[in-house]
Amino acid sequence: MDESLLKQIQPTVAQYANVISNVIHVEVEIVDNNLIRIASTEIYKDKIDQNISVEGYVYRYVLKTGQCQIIEKPGYHELCVNCVNRYNCVEKLELCTPIKLNDDIIGVIGLICLTDEQKKYVLDNINSHLQFLDQIAEFISAKVYENMEKQRNASMIKLLKEILNNINKGILVIDTEGRIRDINNSAKVQLKLTSKSLNKKIEIESNKEYIMGGEVFLIKVDNKKHNIIGNVIPVSEIFPQYDKIIIFDKTNKLKKDFYNATNIRQPITMDNIIGKSDKIINIKEKIKRIASSNSTVLITGESGTGKELFARAIHAEGNRKSKPFVAINCGAIPDTLLESELFGYVKGAFTGADPNGKIGKFELANEGVIFLDEIGDMPLYLQVKLLRVLQEMKIVRIGSNKQIELDVRVIAATNKDLKRLIRENKFREDLFYRLNVIPIELPPLRERKEDIEPIMMELIYKYNNIFKKNVHGVDEDVKEIFLNYPWAGNVRELENTIEFMMNFVNDKGILTKNLIPKTILHYKGSEAMKKEDQVIKPLKTMEKEYILKVLDLYGYDTRGKKRTAEALGIGIATLYRKLN
Numbered sequence: 028m029d030e031s032l033l034k035q036i037q038p039t040v041a042q043y044a045n046v047i048s049n050v051i052h053v054e055v056e057i058v059d060n061n062l063i064r065i066a067s068t069e070i071y072k073d074k075i076d077q078n079i080s081v082e083g084y085v086y087r088y089v090l091k092t093g094q095c096q097i098i099e100k101p102g103y104h105e106l107c108v109n110c111v112n113r114y115n116c117v118e119k120l121e122l123c124t125p126i127k128l129n130d131d132i133i134g135v136i137g138l139i140c141l142t143d144e145q146k147k148y149v150l151d152n153i154n155s156h157l158q159f160l161d162q163i164a165e166f167i168s169a170k171v172y173e174n175m176e177k178q179r180n181a182s183m184i185k186l187l188k189e190i191l192n193n194i195n196k197g198i199l200v201i202d203t204e205g206r207i208r209d210i211n212n213s214a215k216v217q218l219k220l221t222s223k224s225l226n227k228k229i230e231i232e233s234n235k236e237y238i239m240g241g242e243v244f245l246i247k248v249d250n251k252k253h254n255i256i257g258n259v260i261p262v263s264e265i266f267p268q269y270d271k272i273i274i275f276d277k278t279n280k281l282k283k284d285f286y287n288a289t290n291i292r293q294p295i296t297m298d299n300i301i302g303k304s305d306k307i308i309n310i311k312e313k314i315k316r317i318a319s320s321n322s323t324v325l326i327t328g329e330s331g332t333g334k335e336l337f338a339r340a341i342h343a344e345g346n347r348k349s350k351p352f353v354a355i356n357c358g359a360i361p362d363t364l365l366e367s368e369l370f371g372y373v374k375g376a377f378t379g380a381d382p383n384g385k386i387g388k389f390e391l392a393n394e395g396v397i398f399l400d401e402i403g404d405m406p407l408y409l410q411v412k413l414l415r416v417l418q419e420m421k422i423v424r425i426g427s428n429k430q431i432e433l434d435v436r437v438i439a440a441t442n443k444d445l446k447r448l449i450r451e452n453k454f455r456e457d458l459f460y461r462l463n464v465i466p467i468e469l470p471p472l473r474e475r476k477e478d479i480e481p482i483m484m485e486l487i488y489k490y491n492n493i494f495k496k497n498v499h500g501v502d503e504d505v506k507e508i509f510l511n512y513p514w515a516g517n518v519r520e521l522e523n524t525i526e527f528m529m530n531f532v533n534d535k536g537i538l539t540k541n542l543i544p545k546t547i548l549h550y551k552g553s554e555a556m557k558k559e560d561q562v563i564k565p566l567k568t569m570e571k572e573y574i575l576k577v578l579d580l581y582g583y584d585t586r587g588k589k590r591t592a593e594a595l596g597i598g599i600a601t602l603y604r605k606l607n
């Protein structure tokens with residue numbers, strides 16, 4: 028049985044019983060809605076907390092009807108018929124008043140007269156006594172309500188604490204003297220504090236900059252400084268004993284969360300680089316040797332030779348492997364945005380920017396590796412800035428004046444001839460030498476034909492898993508055609524080709540010649556091409572053939588088509604139109 032509302036405030040109920048008894052000079056008992064005696068004056072003092080179901084028929088009636096009852100002849104009244112004490116009842120008069128809480132009856136006040144004088148006194152002034160009892164019943168009810176509110180508040184606070192302790196953000200409650208008055212679990216973990224840190228002084232200094240949805244602060248507690256990003260909420264108007272609440276994350280944690288949310292790729296290791304040619308084996312050896320160095324690496328090679336793959340492998344093999352690998356394609360981002368992507372910006376840095384500010388890739392890559400892909404496409408004015416960053420290893424977010432120290436390893440890559448770009452004044456020579464400390468040249472697939480078959484087998488394994496197929500063989504003539512094809516799009520083109528063929532392979536699970544895309548199947552070596560060149564073709568046909576050739580190089584997926592359109596200097600819509 029649940030503890031009744033009256034039981035929860037038993038001492039208060041007892042006090043009210045005494046008050047009634049002192050005023051009216053009669054015995055008083057108060058029972059709850061479970062017919063448990065909660066309070067009593069002298070008469071039943073030893074029987075408090077007793078269940079009186081077998082005798083409390085009048086109380087039961089009052090609990091049921093909510094009506095006041097005056098029993099002038101206890102033992103003889105019809106409500107006393109079933110009472111076990113009806114023949115030896117000592118009471119001369121019983122007056123019962125319900126205690127109501129809203130629409131519920133939560134108990135009964137019983138007035139008991141043991142003498143005729145008491146009975147006379149009560150009955151002579153019955154109206155004022157009934158009024159008085161009503162009033163006391165209301166007081167008790169108000170106390171019950173107050174207690175319920177107190178309990179509700181306590182459980183709300185408990186619930187809130189539970190929520191605060193389970194949310195990811197750090198929360199600190201600071202009082203008017205700058206002392207910590209409350210800390211949630213996340214704040215304890217992030218700032219390495221314990222409950223002992225309560226009441227310690229905390230210094231909070233704003234940077235007056237906003238980024239990643241919060242203000243940048245430097246806080247000092249326990250003699251340790253922490254960079255945090257968050258919001259300060261003044262609370263003194265609501266809770267005068269407190270000054271503010273800080274809801275925050277450590278800057279490093281925010282960067283890590285952001286990095287994890289935007290990098291769902293599987294880690295790439297050396298094992299993911301397939302190839303048994305001397306060239307690839309030598310490059311893998313070289314990577315192992317330079318992986319833990321801090322020197323800048325410049326990877327060059329035709330499109331699709333695996334520049335990003337190798338960059339990731341350098342990261343995975345080196346001592347920064349547990350830190351971020353952040354890739355940015357300098358060629359795929361409009362010049363105007365590239366700077367903010369690289370260095371980040373604070374709130375209000377420029378019109379059209381994210382109003383929360385944004386963290387830059389360099390900062391995100393701090394302690395790890397930044398991969399600057401298609402570096403040859405970087406505009407000259409940014410090359411100057413990049414060079415300065417590489418020399419000083421410091422950045423300043425756009426719109427800010429604070430320098431941020433960096434510890435980043437830079438790997439750049441390009442499929443362009445940077446020396447030619449230098450001659451054409453499109454690439455800075457000083458930046459080239461700064462980047463080219465460790466050069467890695469990836470050979471095209473046609474110069475390492477022995478890698479074609481192992482890569483092909485790896486790709487079949489990969490697409491068997493993705494397509495849930497069971498391809499287990501490749502016809503010899505397919506291998507021969509592949510060996511003689513120049514693979515201008517390198518491994519990416521080979522991958523696209525295998526993916527294409529595996530879409531159409533039948534249940535026998537063998538890749539056969541008839542599955543090979545036409546452009547590869549009908550590719551003829553240079554001699555045959557020369558002869559074909561002499562055939563006069565309509566311009567439209569030539570154009571389409573050429574587009575298909577470029578698509579072979581870049582791939583038929585959306586990214587490949589975009590790059591093809593770019594390379595051909597036409598819009599993507601025009602490309603689709605010309606293909607139809």
Ligand SMILES: Nc1ncnc2c1ncn2[C@@H]1O[C@H](COP(=O)(O)OP(=O)(O)OP(=O)(O)O)[C@@H](O)[C@H]1O
Pocket residue numbers: 299300301302328329330331332333334335336337400441442482485518519522
């Ligand atoms: N040696 C290799 N073994 C296995 N897969 C490879 C190898 N080289 C490249 N690949 C695969 O080929 C595809 C293209 O590789 P990646 O994107 O690294 O080339 P890239 O040189 O950076 O191309 P781009 O210059 O066009 O950006 C990827 O799917 C990659 O996993």
